[in-house]
Amino acid sequence: MPIYLHDCECLTALGKTQSTWSRLINGEVGLKPVPPLADSTETVPLALTGDLDDLNPPRWIDPVCELIQSITQYPWGDARHPIVITSSNFGIDQMLAAFQTQNTAYHGQATVTKAVGTIANRLGWGSNRLIISNACVSAQLGMIQAARLLEQRLADRVLVFSFDYLSRFVVGGFHALKILNEDFPQPYSERKSGAIGLGDGAAFAVFSNQPSPFCIEDAATHSEFKHMTGNDPSGAGFDSVLAPMTTIAKDRNFWVKGHGTGTLETGRLEAESVERNFPNAPLVSWKGSIGHTLGSCGLVELAITKAAFHHGLAPGNVAAPAPHCVGQVHSGNLDLNRFDGVILLSSAFGGAHAAHLMTHA
Amino acid sequence: MLKRYITKAAGAVPQRELAPEQRKSLRKQFNPLAARRLTDLPLLLGDICKDAEPNLDDEWVFASAFGGALSLERYLESFPTPSPLHFQNSIQPGPLDLVNVARGKPARLLMPVVGDTELFADALFAAMISPNQVVHTVGGEEYSPWTASHELGAEHTFAWYLKLVQSTEAAAGEITFTPNPSAKKSESIPLSESVPELINSGRELEFSQAGRGYFRIVWN
Numbered sequence: 383m384p385i386y387l388h389d390c391e392c393l394t395a396l397g398k399t400q401s402t403w404s405r406l407i408n409g410e411v412g413l414k415p416v417p418p419l420a421d422s423t424e425t426v427p428l429a430l431t432g433d434l435d436d437l438n439p440p441r442w443i444d445p446v447c448e449l450i451q452s453i454t455q456y457p458w459g460d461a462r463h464p465i466v467i468t469s470s471n472f473g474i475d476q477m478l479a480a481f482q483t484q485n486t487a488y489h490g491q492a493t494v495t496k497a498v499g500t501i502a503n504r505l506g507w508g509s510n511r512l513i514i515s516n517a518c519v520s521a522q523l524g525m526i527q528a529a530r531l532l533e534q535r536l537a538d539r540v541l542v543f544s545f546d547y548l549s550r551f552v553v554g555g556f557h558a559l560k561i562l563n564e565d566f567p568q569p570y571s572e573r574k575s576g577a578i579g580l581g582d583g584a585a586f587a588v589f590s591n592q593p594s595p596f597c598i599e600d601a602a603t604h605s606e607f608k609h610m611t612g613n614d615p616s617g618a619g620f621d622s623v624l625a626p627m628t629t630i631a632k633d634r635n636f637w638v639k640g641h642g643t644g645t646l647e648t649g650r651l652e653a654e655s656v657e658r659n660f661p662n663a664p665l666v667s668w669k670g671s672i673g674h675t676l677g678s679c680g681l682v683e684l685a686i687t688k689a690a691f692h693h694g695l696a697p698g699n700v701a702a703p704a705p706h707c708v709g710q711v712h713s714g715n716l717d718l719n720r721f722d723g724v725i726l727l728s729s730a731f732g733g734a735h736a737a738h739l740m741t742h743a
Numbered sequence: 744m745l746k747r748y749i750t751k752a753a754g755a756v757p758q759r760e761l762a763p764e765q766r767k768s769l770r771k772q773f774n775p776l777a778a779r780r781l782t783d784l785p786l787l788l789g790d791i792c793k794d795a796e797p798n799l800d801d802e803w804v805f806a807s808a809f810g811g812a813l814s815l816e817r818y819l820e821s822f823p824t825p826s827p828l829h830f831q832n833s834i835q836p837g838p839l840d841l842v843n844v845a846r847g848k849p850a851r852l853l854m855p856v857v858g859d860t861e862l863f864a865d866a867l868f869a870a871m872i873s874p875n876q877v878v879h880t881v882g883g884e885e886y887s888p889w890t891a892s893h894e895l896g897a898e899h900t901f902a903w904y905l906k907l908v909q910s911t912e913a914a915a916g917e918i919t920f921t922p923n924p925s926a927k928k929s930e931s932i933p934l935s936e937s938v939p940e941l942i943n944s945g946r947e948l949e950f951s952q953a954g955r956g957y958f959r960i961v962w963n
Contacts, residue, residue, distance in 0.1 A: 419823055461924030461954030470834065477895065481819040492895050494835075495808065495859045509928070510954040512865055513857040515835040523854055530872045534745075536922055536955075554822065555830030603852040605803075607843035610831050619849075731831060732840035734853060 385529050385589045387596035387740070388539070392585035392685035393449050394672045395429035402672065403689040406697035407715055411671045413566055413579040413701075418557040419550060426557055427566045428548060429581030429673035435550075437479045440491050442547040446584045447504050453588060456539055459508025464537050468514045468524035468544040470677030473497030475549030518641075519603075519728045520544065520677035521585070522736035525684075526601050528589040538590060544678035545584035552676065553580060559611065567644025567674075568702035569667035570653050570711045576646035581673025585681035595743040596688060599723070602626045606733025613651055613733050620655030620729075623737035627725060628659050630739060634722040636660060637696065637712075639683055641729045642667025643674045644702075648729065653708040660725065664712035670701035680728045680736065687724055691742040694718050718742075744921045745871045747878070748914035749962075751906035753791035754939025757899035760886045761786065777845035780828065782813040784885035785838040787902035789845070795879050795906060797848045802875040803839065805855040806866035806882035806935060811837035812896045816887045839881065851875055861928075862935045864952050870907050871920040880905045882935050903938040916945075916962035928953040 395412035396402040405412070415425035416434065428434070432441045456463050473491035480488035491497040498513055514523050521544040528540035556562035556578065565577035589598070604622035608614045638656050642649055642665075656665050668683060675682045690696035696716040699706070704713060723741035761769070761783045769786040770778035772793060781789070784807075797803070809815075811833045818829035832841060836855035843850070852875070858865045863882065870878040883902030890896025907918065931950040933941055941948060945962040952958070 419825075421823065464954075477815070478819060478822070480893065480895070481889065482822065486893070489893060489895060493809070494857045508954065512869065514855065515857050516853060516855045517834050517836075523852075526852075527854075527869070530874070533874070534872050534922070536872070550822075551818075554825035555818070555827065558825040558827035558830055560827075605843070605850045605853045607840070607847060607849050610837075610840060610844055622849075731834055732836075732844065732853065733849075 383533050384597045384599045385532050386592060386594040387598060387688065388588040388590060388594050389453050390587040390685045390688045391449060391452065392583065392682040393445060394583050394675065394682060395431050395581055396672060399685045399689050403686050406668055406671055406700055407695060409700055411701045412581065413671065413673050418553045424564055426553065426562045426564065427579035427673065428553065429579060430548060431582040434548060437475060438487055440473060440476055442545055443500065446545045447501060449584055450505055450543065450586055457508065458541050459510045461510060462538040464510040464531055465507060465541045465543060466512050466514060466524040466527045467498050468520035468677055469546050470515060470517050470520050471546045471552055474551045475547065478549060478551040515677065516734055517730035518676055518679060519730040519734045519736040521680035522728045522738060525738060526603065529598065529601060532589060532591050540589045541586060542681060543586040544681045546676040546678040547582050548580050556580060561645055567670050569642030569644050569670050570649050570699060570706045571702045572705045572707055576644055578643045578645060579669065579673040581675045583675025583678040583682040585678055585685045587681055587684055597741045598738055599741055600627055600630050600739040602737045604735045608733050611731055613648055617651040617655045619733050619735050620652050621659065623735045624655050624659040627737060627739050635720055636723050636725055637664045637716060637721050638725045638727065639687055640665050640667045641727045643669050650707045652727065653711065657708045657710060663710065664716055665710050666696065666699045666712050666716065668697055668700055680726065684726060687726065691718055744919055746917060746919045747871060747907040747909060748911055749905055749916035749918065750908050750913050751794060752904065752915060752942045754903045754942035755787045755791055755901055756939045757901040757936045760900050773845045780832060781841055782811060782885060783900045784811065784883050784902065785841045787900065788838055788881060788883055789842045791902050791904040792842065792881060797850055797879060798877065799849055800851050800875065801877040801879060802852045802854060802873050803850055804866050804870045804878055804880045805836045805839045805853060806862050807884060808857060808859055808862055809884055809896045810835040812885050812887035812890055816889050860934060861932055861952060863938055864932050864950065864958065867918065867958060868955060876909050878907045880907055882938065899936055901936050901939050903942055914963060916960065919959045920956055922956040924954055926951040926953060926956050
């Protein structure tokens with residue numbers, strides 16, 4: 383059963399939705415070189431909204447609460463207005479600070495529920511909340527929960543809210559995995575080695591059964607469980623979420639907003655799967671500019687996508703020059719007037735994949 | 744009203760941490776390379792889910808407030824040279840990812856739910872509204888010294904498992920969820936750490952969540 387997208391906004395290093403869309407259209411790169419740890423001599427590409435070491439109070443509280451203020455007309459968290467909160471980080475910056483300083487001042491938002499509780503108290507949310515966290519597909523799983531709540535007629539409107547702010551915890555971790563390095567990400571580009579960039583991101587989306595111009599027609603998920611940080615080398619994991627959508631998309635024109643972090647192997651597998659299943663669909667990623675906003679990327683990029691449909695123009699595959707691993711990667715801005723909709727992809731640790739098919743009336 | 748049948752259930756009751764002999768025994772269920780990465784929670788999850796027989800179209804719901812807390816603590820200790828292994832294992836839902844990767848059983852979806860006093864109810868709610876025929880609903884925590892001592896982690900190590908299906912075949916019990924927006928939160932919502940005892944005793948239970956509705960668990 384389709385559900386409909388209503389309000390949807392994001393916050394990235396390039397500003398709120400309109401600003402982020404506009405600066406992506408202009409090809410601006412939000413990523414800047416930043417030392418991954420306080421005493422590092424090298425730098426890694428991060429798209430920050432503030433100072434990485436701004437810890438007390440947590441630098442995410444004010445901006446994420448301010449972002450949500452635009453939709454306070456609904457009694458969020460009551461029986462008919464449930465909230466799904468997603469992230470892969472929550473208050474993990476506070477956990478690291480608490481451990482390193484042994485200062486209890488950081489305890490107030492150091493766990494998932496404490497971080498969410500702080501936001502909920504600030505915004506006066508009710509208790510009808512569900513917290514979902516599955517690494518970098520978290521936000522798209524939140525959208526799936528919203529669809530289930532609406533399909534079961536358990537809600538009038540569902541708020542899905544996600545926030546992921548970078549900290550030394552997550553930057554240090556990806557740097558240790560060596561996929562966050564001195565190189566800037568170039569999603570889907572043919573190059574000798576891969577690299578990702580990370581970005582701050584927060585977003586919300588309101589869904590209901592009441593029609594709007596933006597319809598989520600379909601969703602698909604798959605968990606490979608092949609490797610903790612890698613994918614099945616056949617690309618079968620990506621096919622598992624894309625192939626089921628070919629039927630519903632038949633005889634219509636779609637473009638694909640890929641996950642496209644900048645890793646070589648995963649990027650190639652994703653792009654080749656798009657090529658197999660949607661050979662005529664232009665493929666873009668925006669993580670070469672705003673970075674990978676981790677658990678929130680699905681919702682952040684949904685907000686940018688909605689803005690793109692509003693303007694009839696989507697940012698192309700920013701900051702990632704040709705040649706690309708498949709021919710349908712689209713470098714320039716994309717005229718959306720000839721498209722019926724978009725397929726939105728995310729992937730995560732454990733070989734988790736999520737896809738949504740959104741059409742625009 | 745939504746109804747799901749319980750076809751398999753298992754519970755590992757809370758203890759501070761696994762005894763060395765128990766840990767050694769549980770590691771034998773995995774190949775040595777995978778076993779080396781498994782802390783107490785994934786070891787317990789692996790044990791209570793060993794008869795799960797998951798299929799490609801199944802869904803997993805994983806309920807944990809703190810997830811891979813031992814990996815998290817080891818990762819925190821690894822600074823200023825962060826450990827890539829402990830980093831990846833500390834990310835939610837690391838403990839169940841580790842088990843499923845070790846067993847190589849793909850699934851339709853893994854929906855990890857995080858919560859506190861209503862975590863079990865939240866997980867059941869997520870499982871009940873899933874459209875998938877089979878939902879492996881699993882939960883647990885692992886004690887980790889530093890986080891527990893600062894009330895940032897679990898005091899005990901435990902795990903539980905319920906295989907919930909839509910067909911009545913081989914049912915050992917059933918769970919019903921009756922939506923009711925007027926429902927109040929009941930005092931009888933079981934904490935996640937009391938679920939192993941609930942499962943092992945076969946005790947029937949009713950409880951409600953504010954604004955959501957009423958849950959009932961019965962055993963055959």
